[in-house]
Amino acid sequence: MLAIVNDAAQAYRGVIPVDRWREPYMPTDELLKEIADGVVFWVAEEEGRLLGVMGIQDKSDVALVRHAYVARTTQRKGVGTRLLRHVQGLADKPILIGTWADASWAIEFYRRNGFTVVPKTHKDLLLRTYWSIPQRQIETSVVLADGRWTDGKQRPSADR
Numbered sequence: 001m002l003a004i005v006n007d008a009a010q011a012y013r014g015v016i017p018v019d020r021w022r023e024p025y026m027p028t029d030e031l032l033k034e035i036a037d038g039v040v041f042w043v044a045e046e047e048g049r050l051l052g053v054m055g056i057q058d059k060s061d062v063a064l065v066r067h068a069y070v071a072r073t074t075q076r077k078g079v080g081t082r083l084l085r086h087v088q089g090l091a092d093k094p095i096l097i098g099t100w101a102d103a104s105w106a107i108e109f110y111r112r113n114g115f116t117v118v119p120k121t122h123k124d125l126l127l128r129t130y131w132s133i134p135q136r137q138i139e140t141s142v143v144l145a146d147g148r149w150t151d152g153k154q155r156p157s158a159d160r
Contacts, residue, residue: 001050004043004069004070008071011103012100015100015102020136034055037057039057044082044083052083053067054084055087065087068083094145094152097110101141116145127141
Protein backbone atom coordinates (compact mmCIF):
# COMPACT_ATOMS: atom_id res chain seq x y z
CA MET A 1 0.00 0.00 0.00
CA LEU A 2 2.79 2.41 0.84
CA ALA A 3 4.36 1.90 -2.57
CA ILE A 4 1.07 2.85 -4.26
CA VAL A 5 0.54 5.89 -2.02
CA ASN A 6 4.07 7.19 -2.39
CA ASP A 7 4.18 6.55 -6.13
CA ALA A 8 0.85 8.25 -6.86
CA ALA A 9 1.62 11.11 -4.47
CA GLN A 10 4.46 12.19 -6.75
CA ALA A 11 1.74 14.11 -8.63
CA TYR A 12 1.66 16.51 -5.65
CA ARG A 13 5.35 17.39 -5.91
CA GLY A 14 5.60 21.02 -6.97
CA VAL A 15 1.81 21.44 -6.74
CA ILE A 16 1.10 21.49 -3.03
CA PRO A 17 2.92 23.99 -0.84
CA VAL A 18 6.58 23.07 -0.52
CA ASP A 19 6.31 23.17 3.28
CA ARG A 20 3.68 20.38 3.14
CA TRP A 21 5.68 18.06 0.84
CA ARG A 22 7.90 15.36 2.30
CA GLU A 23 9.69 12.28 1.06
CA PRO A 24 8.33 9.70 1.42
CA TYR A 25 4.93 11.34 1.25
CA MET A 26 3.52 8.76 3.68
CA PRO A 27 6.05 7.01 5.90
CA THR A 28 5.27 3.63 7.49
CA ASP A 29 4.62 5.08 10.95
CA GLU A 30 1.98 7.44 9.54
CA LEU A 31 0.17 4.59 7.78
CA LEU A 32 0.15 2.60 11.03
CA LYS A 33 -1.18 5.64 12.93
CA GLU A 34 -3.97 6.09 10.37
CA ILE A 35 -4.97 2.43 10.79
CA ALA A 36 -4.85 2.79 14.60
CA ASP A 37 -7.08 5.89 14.25
CA GLY A 38 -9.74 3.84 12.47
CA VAL A 39 -8.99 4.29 8.78
CA VAL A 40 -9.98 1.04 7.06
CA PHE A 41 -8.10 0.56 3.81
CA TRP A 42 -9.41 -1.20 0.72
CA VAL A 43 -7.31 -2.17 -2.25
CA ALA A 44 -7.91 -2.89 -5.90
CA GLU A 45 -5.80 -5.62 -7.38
CA GLU A 46 -5.50 -7.54 -10.60
CA GLU A 47 -3.76 -10.90 -10.85
CA GLY A 48 -2.06 -10.29 -7.51
CA ARG A 49 -0.82 -6.82 -8.50
CA LEU A 50 -1.93 -3.92 -6.33
CA LEU A 51 -3.53 -1.16 -8.45
CA GLY A 52 -4.97 1.27 -5.94
CA VAL A 53 -5.82 1.97 -2.32
CA MET A 54 -8.52 3.98 -0.59
CA GLY A 55 -9.40 4.37 3.06
CA ILE A 56 -12.64 5.16 4.82
CA GLN A 57 -12.91 6.44 8.37
CA ASP A 58 -16.07 6.51 10.46
CA LYS A 59 -16.45 9.79 12.30
CA SER A 60 -19.81 9.23 14.01
CA ASP A 61 -22.15 11.35 11.88
CA VAL A 62 -20.03 11.33 8.69
CA ALA A 63 -17.54 9.06 6.96
CA LEU A 64 -14.28 10.36 5.53
CA VAL A 65 -12.65 9.04 2.37
CA ARG A 66 -8.96 9.01 3.22
CA HIS A 67 -5.77 8.39 1.27
CA ALA A 68 -7.13 7.57 -2.18
CA TYR A 69 -4.33 6.64 -4.56
CA VAL A 70 -4.03 4.69 -7.81
CA ALA A 71 -0.70 3.52 -9.24
CA ARG A 72 0.45 5.91 -11.94
CA THR A 73 0.63 3.05 -14.45
CA THR A 74 -3.09 2.30 -14.04
CA GLN A 75 -4.59 5.76 -13.59
CA ARG A 76 -7.56 6.78 -15.75
CA LYS A 77 -8.69 3.19 -16.15
CA GLY A 78 -11.56 3.19 -13.65
CA VAL A 79 -9.67 1.84 -10.64
CA GLY A 80 -10.26 4.94 -8.50
CA THR A 81 -13.93 5.05 -9.43
CA ARG A 82 -14.39 1.38 -8.51
CA LEU A 83 -12.69 1.92 -5.15
CA LEU A 84 -14.76 5.04 -4.50
CA ARG A 85 -18.01 3.22 -5.32
CA HIS A 86 -16.96 0.40 -2.99
CA VAL A 87 -16.29 2.65 0.01
CA GLN A 88 -19.43 4.67 -0.73
CA GLY A 89 -21.38 1.43 -0.49
CA LEU A 90 -19.94 0.81 2.97
CA ALA A 91 -21.12 4.13 4.38
CA ASP A 92 -24.67 4.67 5.55
CA LYS A 93 -24.01 8.33 6.31
CA PRO A 94 -22.76 11.44 4.50
CA ILE A 95 -19.25 11.22 3.04
CA LEU A 96 -16.66 14.00 3.14
CA ILE A 97 -13.35 14.09 1.31
CA GLY A 98 -10.45 16.43 1.98
CA THR A 99 -7.80 17.11 -0.62
CA TRP A 100 -5.29 19.76 -1.58
CA ALA A 101 -6.86 22.89 -3.09
CA ASP A 102 -4.30 22.89 -5.93
CA ALA A 103 -4.82 19.20 -6.80
CA SER A 104 -7.21 20.06 -9.62
CA TRP A 105 -7.16 16.49 -10.99
CA ALA A 106 -8.33 15.08 -7.65
CA ILE A 107 -11.07 17.68 -7.25
CA GLU A 108 -12.27 17.01 -10.79
CA PHE A 109 -12.27 13.24 -10.17
CA TYR A 110 -14.53 13.65 -7.14
CA ARG A 111 -16.78 16.12 -8.96
CA ARG A 112 -17.21 13.64 -11.82
CA ASN A 113 -18.23 11.12 -9.21
CA GLY A 114 -20.98 13.26 -7.70
CA PHE A 115 -19.18 15.20 -4.99
CA THR A 116 -19.46 18.96 -4.53
CA VAL A 117 -16.86 21.37 -3.17
CA VAL A 118 -18.01 22.69 0.19
CA PRO A 119 -18.00 26.50 0.50
CA LYS A 120 -15.04 27.96 2.39
CA THR A 121 -17.45 29.18 5.07
CA HIS A 122 -17.90 25.52 6.12
CA LYS A 123 -14.62 24.00 4.92
CA ASP A 124 -12.38 25.17 7.76
CA LEU A 125 -14.84 24.07 10.44
CA LEU A 126 -15.24 20.64 8.81
CA LEU A 127 -11.48 20.17 8.58
CA ARG A 128 -11.02 21.15 12.23
CA THR A 129 -13.92 18.95 13.36
CA TYR A 130 -13.26 15.71 11.50
CA TRP A 131 -9.56 15.72 10.58
CA SER A 132 -6.40 16.02 12.68
CA ILE A 133 -4.30 18.20 10.41
CA PRO A 134 -2.19 21.30 10.99
CA GLN A 135 -3.50 24.80 10.32
CA ARG A 136 -1.29 25.13 7.23
CA GLN A 137 -2.97 22.11 5.68
CA ILE A 138 -6.41 23.50 6.52
CA GLU A 139 -5.46 26.71 4.71
CA THR A 140 -4.41 24.83 1.57
CA SER A 141 -7.15 22.20 1.39
CA VAL A 142 -10.72 21.82 0.17
CA VAL A 143 -13.53 19.56 1.32
CA LEU A 144 -15.91 17.80 -1.02
CA ALA A 145 -19.21 16.29 0.09
CA ASP A 146 -21.63 13.78 -1.32
CA GLY A 147 -25.32 14.41 -1.88
CA ARG A 148 -26.27 13.07 1.55
CA TRP A 149 -24.28 15.84 3.18
CA THR A 150 -25.43 18.61 0.86
CA ASP A 151 -29.08 17.44 0.85
CA GLY A 152 -29.12 17.08 4.61
CA LYS A 153 -27.22 20.35 5.05
CA GLN A 154 -25.08 18.59 7.62
CA ARG A 155 -22.95 20.88 9.72
CA PRO A 156 -20.59 19.91 12.51
CA SER A 157 -22.00 20.82 15.89
CA ALA A 158 -20.17 23.37 17.99
CA ASP A 159 -19.88 21.01 20.94
CA ARG A 160 -17.32 18.66 19.37
